[in-house]
Amino acid sequence: MTQETTGTTDMTASATGNQRKVFIKTYGCQMNVYDSERMGEALASDGYQPTETMDDADLVLLNTCHIREKAAEKVYSALGRLRDMKRERAREGREMLIGVAGCVAQAEGEEILRRVPDVSVVIGPQTYHRLPEALRRAKAGERVVDTDYAVEDKFDYLPKKERGNRPKNVSAFLTVQEGCDKFCTFCVVPYTRGAEVSRSLNQIVDEAHRLVENGVSEITLLGQNVNAWHGNGPDGTEWGLGDLLFHLAAIDGIKRLRYTxxxxxxxxxxxxxxxxxxxxxxxxxxxxxxxxxxxILKAMNRKHTAEEYLALIGRIRAVRPDIAMSGDFIVGFPGETEEDFQATLDLVEKVRYAQAFSFKYSTRPGTPGAELEDQVPEDVKTERLARLQALLTRHQREFAASCVGREMDILLEKPGREDGQLIGRSPWLQSVVVLGGDAAIGDMVRVRITAAGPNSLAAERL
Incomplete structure (x- = not known):
């Protein structure tokens, strides 16, 4: 399961061609952020300009996530507001197309068109490279659903970024793998994203070079199960994610690599x-x-035990002692007892995560977990989640406090709230606020951490 981002992100296409405008609203994980950027590029080559105001848009596209409970309901609620906006625009003689993309589109398909007649296009995450053609059909009056898994590789059909145009950010996502074959009983990803598919080495390296030439110096490799990536190396041998990371690290201009x-x-x-x-x-x-x-791990079909997981972390920390761990937790999976939950708290105490994401179990239609008996009462899930999050928050703050006084390099990414401030990322993904001085966004600077807050660190330049 891909790590979920909080809130929503508005992504827009690059300006080109005529004056048609697109507003893309992105829900969910980093994979959806990446997909929205690629859809924006495909639409830019088809003549759509970006707009940050939904009311100005000729096309509003919702790129949806289906991981959490009520994801579909949130989409239908947003579509209800868009329906009213579209009809108001029609009374003014102005046209607006509405499209739904991503995992809710994949899961709901024709149901979206049935429930919301004002939607013109429903397109799945494996077919968004066909979005311009779907929009042309919609402009001709057809209501389009394109959620069949693409036979062709969608990455072969996406427009390439122009070289030499500096992006908004000095860090960027790069998808290397999609889908999942693990079939955890709580997870909808295998049904909305499909089986595990790895991008070719050449595609990945080519995109990495384009990102670097456009000013990116930190790349995060993405996948629903990113460390399942495999491909053929230059000599024809089978490569895994470790080999890919060694290869990308040799590209001049890449200062930092991450994966998730x-x-x-x-x-x-x-x-x-x-x-x-x-x-x-x-x-x-x-x-x-x-x-x-x-x-519970067995019921989830995770195919590992808690002891095996802890042993794996021990091996990782043996080779990289300064590594910080992040994790995901589901509380209240069907059949979870207080003893089971206490085992989760015990594991958290042993690992001491620097950051973690925790959620109450929610049934996802079509998954095996939805059919399990002995569902945990909602009030019990709420109480357990509060206890878990209190422990995770304490560990996160203790990790942040342990950084005070340490020297480290940070990559400056954006301006701070106050004049002269810049915000960068620590090696452990924390936001670090520092007075920039003569430094600029994109610079790597050496700092000493002076204070730790709930969500960021303060630092001084060295």
Whole structure:
């Protein structure tokens, strides 16, 4: 399961061609952010300009996430507001197309068109490269659903970024893998994103070079199960994610590498060697476990035990002692007892995560977990989640406090709230606020951490 971002992100296409305008609203994880950027590029080549105001848009596209409970309801609520906006625009003689993309589109398909007649296009995450053609059909009066898994590789059909245009950010996502074959009983990803598919080495390296030439110096490799990536190396041998990281680290201009989200079963020796030997690979690892109870892990179909997970973290920390761990947890999975939950708290105490994401279990239609009996009462899930989050928050703040007085390099990414402030990222993905002086966004600067707040660190330049 890909790590979920908080809130929503508005992504827009690059301006080109005529004056048609598009507003893309992105829900969910980093994979959806990446997909929205690629859809924006495809629409830019088709003549759409960006707008940050929904009311100005000729096309409003919702790129949706289906991981959490009520995701579809949120989409239908947003579509209700868009329906009213579209009809108001029609009374003024102005046209507006509405499209739904992403995982809710994949899961709901024709149901979206049935429930919301004002939607013109429904397109899945594996077919968004066909979005311009779908819009042309919609402009001709057809209501389009395109959610069949693409036979062709969608990455072969996306427009390439122009070289030499500096992006908004000095860090960027790069998708290397999609889909998942693990079939955890709580997760909808195998049904909305499909089986595990790895992008080719050439595609990845080509995009990495374009990003660097456009000013990016930190790249985060993305995948629903990113460490399952595999491909053929230049000599024809089978490569894994560790080999890919060694290859990308050799590209001039890449200062930092990260990757997310990983599965414990796919952490191999070569990937651990990359953590040991590559200065560019940041000492931060998101490695979800979901539960500390072997009984619940088995019911989740995780195919590892808590002891195996802890042993794996021990091996990783042996080769990279300064690594900080991040994780995902689901509270209240069907059949979870207080003893099972206590096992999760015990595991958290042993690992001491620098950051973690925790959620109450929610049934996802079509998954095996939705059919399980012994569902945990909502009030019990709420109480357990509060206890878990209190423990995770304490560990996160203790980790931040341990950084005070340390010297580190940070990559400056954006202006701060106050004049002269710049915000960068620590090796452990924390926001760091510093007076920039003569430094500029995109610079790597040496700092000493002076204070730790709930959500960021303060630093002074050295």
């Amino acid at each position: 989200t990983s599965h414990p079963r796919d952490m191999d020796d070569r990937l651990m060697a990359a953590h040991r030997d590559l200065p560019a690979l940041m000492p931060y690892l998101h490695l979800p476990v979901q539960s500390g109870s072997d009984r």
